[in-house]
Amino acid sequence: MALAVLLITAGVPAAAGPSAATIELLALEGFDPVSYFLKEGPQAGAARFELSWGGKVWRFASGADRAAFRDNPEVYAPRLGGFDAAGILDGRLVDADPLVFAVIGERLYLFRDAERRARFLAEPELVRRAEAAWPDLQGQLDVPIRDAPR
Template identity: 45%
Template sequence: MPILDLKMKQTSKQILTILAFVLPLLGMVATTLQPVRAQSVVTLIVTDPLTGLAIAGMDPVSYFTEPAPLPGLAEYEFIWKNVVWRFATAANRDIFASAPDIYAPQYGGHDVTGVSRGFVSDSDAAIFVVFKQRLYLFYSAANREAFLLSPDAAARTAEEKWPELSKNLSIN
């Protein structure tokens, strides 16, 4: 038998022996490891990354009462769900404090079109719709237009998908 063939057989046996020893160990390690989930960087309520303000500091009540939303003022702040919300007036702050679930944007201010499609994304506080007495924010004008093509269906689908999507979001 040539030396080369003998060395190849020897090397093959060594590789097989190593594999026979290592593969079961890898199987044991794999079964003892728990799946690791990455910490979400997306928060339950969309906030400005620099200021920490909800809906870019806009007054959520003004979406319902004014032709265009008003910027909130630092002297009229209210903390709800660990997030700072600003208001144009003390009266708007007090109205929000009495019923925040009515005036806060749906889905924490995440784009409702994205939620209805099964994912979360930020929104632009200037791109909105008040539909059936609820505030919906959108990432883009195109997403708002898509929502408006069939708002009942989009809102219903988003409502169905939100509980599962929101499980993976971090608390502000």
């Protein structure tokens, strides 16, 4: 009997171990990053217009917006990894509300609440300080920010 089991299992490949599945989070809660720079402001993106970049899935309101982002994601993606700019100043990665934002110096910044946003708008120097603090906090991220859009 043992010989029969050995012969039967000899040609069967070993079970594969658990696969390392990559989970990509939805960026900006599905809002189109290009739309923040347009007169209408943030628009919901659609699943049919999406791509992956920086370990996240980005959705767009149109194919044209997706193409613009694909060609230059650093221009449209929120600065500071999309985290609350005031939190970055405090040395913390704080989730931001994608509807509490400001375009400062042609770049998109997100904030946790309107008070933090108002503070940055009143003191433009804070943007420079947050940008300077950001590299030290990037090591806390699970996924690097920069990769080729796909």
